[in-house]
Amino acid sequence: MAETLTKTELEHALFSAADSLRSKMDANEYKNYLLGIIFYKYLSDKLLYIAAESLDPNFIDDRDDLPLDKWQKMYAENADDAELLSDLKATLMYLISPEHTFTYIFNEINGEARTKDGNLKTFQISDLADAFNDIESTSKDFDGLFKDVQLYSQKLGSNAQKQADTISEVIKSIGKINLIEQDDQNNKNDTLGDAYEYLIREFASESGKKAGEFYTPQKVSELLTKLTLVGKKYPEGMTVYDPAMGSGSLLLNFKKYIKDFAGGDPNKVIYYGQEINISTFNLARMNMILHGVDSGNQHLRQGDTLDADWPPISQTMFDAVVMNPPYSLKWSANKGFLQDPRFSPYGVLAPKSKADYAFLLHGFYHLKNTGTMAIVLPHGVLFRGAAEGKIRKKLLENGSIDAVIGLPANLFYNTSIPTVILVLKKNKENRDVIFIDASKGFEKKKNQNELREEDIQKILDTYEKHEDVERYAHLAKYDEIEENDFNLNIPRYVDTFIPEPPVDLKKVASDLHDTNVEIEKNQKELVGMLKELTSDDSDVMDGLDAIIKELEAELHE
Structure with missing residues (x-):
């Protein structure tokens, strides 16, 4: 049986x-x-x-x-x-x-x-x-x-x-x-799909640094997904895209959350994903099938996202783009890419040694005017200069960056560095940016830190309200960002310093006096007990007398 x-x-x-x-x-x-x-x-x-x-x-x-x-x-x-x-x-x-x-x-x-x-x-x-x-x-x-x-x-x-x-x-x-x-x-029950996700997560935990090739921690995936759904309604379904999809877990979160967060039908999510590693690509294909995703709803491709644009822009634009690309990856940065419509509006290319902005611009290019993009990157994208500074300035001038969210360190299997989520939109009404310092909201686990549900919800609530929260978030106007020379380093905008409470010197003096009185009392009691001690050994008594005299001398000072 x-x-x-x-x-x-x-x-x-x-x-x-x-x-x-x-x-x-x-x-x-x-x-x-x-x-x-x-x-x-x-x-x-x-x-x-x-x-x-x-x-x-x-x-x-x-x-x-x-x-x-x-x-x-x-x-x-x-x-x-x-x-x-x-x-x-x-x-x-x-x-x-x-x-x-x-x-x-x-x-x-x-x-x-x-x-x-x-x-x-x-x-x-x-x-x-x-x-x-x-x-x-x-x-x-x-x-x-x-x-x-x-x-x-x-x-x-x-x-x-x-x-x-x-x-x-x-x-x-x-x-x-x-x-x-x-x-x-009827493929309505995701128990087996969830079990497959569990296995992938456990393998990621055992694989250490290699896990970054195929897995984004589930809580980070959940946050990225929900950020793109804030304020959205997709009753007729939606299109989603992950250009560095790994095992496909990040994409599949839309099936899980679209109903409650955007009033959509989980069976009407259309998935697009690309992955360069053939092993991981095959894993994503299996993951989709085990989660009951209809073959007509999944468009997965094995290939190099940066090398050649996919999918064709004439084919589809996306309601949501989510991504956790490899950090600071080397890429060709060939001058021919300056004619590529993904990168040409910015006049420069991401440096060869760091493809972070190349991934970002690729995803942003494929975003609908009404869509939202959420991408995880290292903090360097917030303040590095040269070509990256020029790209960042152009994005800010266009009002494309909607939020900068600092995450805790050690969330990922392949790196312990703290990371940041950038949320991007097209055709925003203003050029404000909400800065959120969520670096202290996590639970410490055996090998990694992990976002809790309350941490995720606090980030989402703050992002949706776009309002200042003391020592946690700040809504920066464009002029303020310009004054900071388009540097988006979070501490420039969110002051998390908690000053030490003022010291009451009178109370400290009073406590010291009470402590000295207690010490003197205890010493007197000790001298009294020592005087009651006797011994037939003269050496012992001589030593005891010396201790008593020393204590009595201290009491008289």
């Missing part, structure tokens, strides 16, 4: 499935195996579930009593039904042949699978490789999806049998977990 678990049980059960891999490789590598195999099981089980439902009208009522092998059997018996296969592919966008289903391979590992002629079938590592190829070949949407699950890696074992043994342990660990019941047939 398949096990249906609570959310927490599911998360821990899935994460523990990586135990057989932990001693063989680091977290940044074994995450690809576990996440890939979980995704494979999800695709396979969903196929069997829908096939069984198509074949048996009573399946929904009876499914709790159907073991996985019966699902597989029901599908296998009808594998040659062309109409069934056509309907399944139209519904799922993929197909998996019976011998390549997770259930069949799970049964192979447990000695319960047989070939068509009745012979016992044992698991080989090539069986799983063939299954992955089967899925990838069924649709361009799945092309190369399992590329990073390196089944023949020496890290799994020195030969094919040892590699099969290692993978078998992972498959057995998750084989009885009911992923379909967690997901639900």
Whole structure:
């Protein structure tokens, strides 16, 4: 029987499935195996579930009593039904042949699978490789999806049998977990998607600095998302874009928050994202599917965001742009980019050694006139001069920068430096900038600091009101910013200094007097007790007399 678990049980059960891999490789590598195999099981089980439902009208009522092998059997018996296969592919966008289903391979590992002629079938590592190829070949949407699950890696074992043994342990660990019941047939329940997010977060924690390649801490993602939704209503849905999307977690927050924060339909969010790292790109694709995002609503691309503009500006502009790009990344800064419409209005390019403003201008270029952009960057973008200073000045002159929000240090896995969120808009009514110093609002965790819900809400409330808050926020007029030579360093605008309370000298003198009186009293009591002590040893008594005389001398001073 398949096990249906609570959310927490599911998360821990899935994460523990990586135990057989932990001693063989680091977290940044074994995450690809576990996440890939979980995704494979999800695709396979969903196929069997829908096939069984198509074949048996009573399946929904009876499914709790159907073991996985019966699902597989029901599908296998009808594998040659062309109409069934056509309907399944139209519904799922993929197909998996019976011998390549997770259930069949799970049964192979447990000695319960047989070939068509009745012979016992044992698991080989090539069986799983063939299954992955089967899925990838069924649709361009799945092309190369399992590329990073390196089944023949020496890290799994020195030969094919040892590699099969290692993978078998992972498959057995998750084989009885009911992923379909967690997901639900209508993709309205995000339990499985949330569990996948949990795994990504745990892998990020174990990966250390490498985690910055694929994961933005969830609380920071939540803040970025909500900042772009402040004051907005999207009842007909919205378009969102992350040009450095990592695992796609930041984009997926719009599905989570659009209803409560912008009155929108979670199923009508259109996602655009680009990621340069192929492994991380594939992770984002899996993440989208496991969160029930329709294939027509996701437009993900593997590529270099700065090297060539994407998507075409004629194709779409975005209601929200969110980004946590790699900080101070080197880029070509080729002079040809001065003719690129993303950068040409500013007359200069971000320096080769620091692409921060290149990422910012790329995202801002793709923002709708009515949209909002939120990007995390290092504090240097606020005050560095030369080309960056010229770009910053132009943005301020145009009224493009709406908010500067200082975050606490050590929020991210790949760096401990404090960071800043810049919120940008087009066609603002004024050129005011709200400065918020939120650097002290966090909870200290074992390895990282973490924003709390109250910290996020305070930032959002302050941003929405655009009003001064003592030692926390200041609404700066353009003239004030100009007087500061367009330097946006937060301490220039928000004074967080708390003066020490004045010292009451009379009270200090009184306390000192009372303390001296108490000391004198205690010394007199001590002298009295020492005088009562006796000993037959003359040396001891001589020493005691010396101590008494010394104390009495102090009392007479």
